[in-house]
Amino acid sequence: MNSHTQHTKLFSNRGRLFQRIFGIVLTMLFALAGYGLNELPGFHYVGPLACAMFLAILYRQLWGYPEAVRLGVEFSAKKILRGAIVLFGLKLNMDVVIHHGLGLLLRDVGTVVFSIFFTVWLAKRFKADASLSLLLGIGTGVCGAAAIAAVSPLLKSKDEDTAIGVGLIALVGTVFAILFTVLRPWLPLTDMQYGIWSGISLHEIAHVALAAAPAGQDALAMGLLAKLGRVFLLIPLSFVLMVWMKRTGKIRTDAKVEFPWFLIGFMATSIVGSYVFGKYIVVPSSLTNGISQVTTFMLTMAMVGMGLNVSFKALREKAMLPLLVLSVTSIILIGLTFLTV
Structure with a gap:
């Protein structure tokens, strides 16, 4: 490798590093602004996560996506989110998991099956795009944008369909997650029931965290547990x-399935928090409170990354019928799961 090539590669690596750093800083600033907005009268009902996401969505509509720092924004929306989920495992009581886990998994299976088949059926009725609708059904049932990104190579989906699907899931899931936080005080559900309902009905892990967090740590733990069961179902x-796809002759030989390793991390920290901390290792309450605050702030940064992906203009131009299908499916899913909680 000659000197010119080395300098070019070094410059490129530094550029990517600065993009990532400045993008992460941007999501941090939005997260801090969300905490500030949460202090204003009325906004404290929805919490800092929803406030930060609202500000990010507003920024996207007025000034567009911050392309110069895309790497950092994506890092916050994906990597920091998963890191926060792993840390949150410390707050999860495994005795609750053992007692409720199987029942939640069965509900998760029902959510996945209903979402996929009903979305595809409804798309045929509305004459919406079949390929995009299948992606949306999978995203609704499993884990939103992550599921769409995971199955797109398997289904040989167009890049445009994948991008639109991610945008639609981000938009609809965000709207419903915020509605959950607004309606929560008037719902005839306990905090635990509310958390379960959020986990088995909302689209993204981030949306579940957003909706369940105002109901307290136990509700958030149950919501994430229910949601992570749906994430795990992405593998089968x-x-x-x-x-x-192989039977239809459409399979891609280079397609790979990415295992959600953060799910293993979540369960590992749950075991540590349930059976090690407090029993074999004494952990000061100040440290556990600090970890909890850091986890919440990381989740808030992830909300910002999600919010910056919501473009009303792109959705209006290309995806009105699929948006209608997704919205109807989501409403019916939310209603059915509410009745079963």
Whole structure:
């Protein structure tokens, strides 16, 4: 490698590093602004996570996506979110997991099956794009944008369909997550029931965190547990799709399924928090409170990354029918799961 090539590569690496750093800083600033907005009268009902996401969505509509720092924004929306989920495992009581886990997983299966089949059926009725609607059904049932990104290579989806699907899921999931926080005080549900309802009905992990957090730590723990069961179902679903595509002769030989390793981290920290801390290792309350605050702030940064992906203009121009299908499916799913909690 000659000197010119080395300098070019070094410059490129430094540029990517600065993009990532400044993007992360941007999401931090929005998160701090969300905490500030949460202090104003009325906004404290929805919490800092929703406030930060609202500001990010508003910024996107007025000034567009901050392309210069995309790497950092994506890092916050994906990596920091997963890190926060792993840390949150310290707050999860494994005795609750053992008692409720199987029942939640069965509900998760129902959510996934209903979302996919009903979305595809409804898309045919509305004559919406079939390929995009399938992506939306999978995203609704499993784990939002992450599921769409995971199955797109398997389904040989167009990049445009993948991008639109991610945008639609971000928009609809955000709207419903904020509505959950607004309606929560008037719902005839306990905090635990509310958390379960959020986990088995909302689209993204971030949306579940956003909706369940105002109900307290136990509600958030149950919501994440229910949601992570749906994330785990992405693995068997992906293999089912691979078999289906192979039979239709459409499978990509280079397609791979990414295992959600952060799910393992979440369960590992849950075990540590339940059976090690407090029993074998004495942890000061100041440290556990500090970890909890850091976890919440990391989640808030992830909300900002999600909010910056919501573009009303792109959705209005290309995806009105799929948006209608997704909205109807989401409303019916939320209603059905409410009745079963």
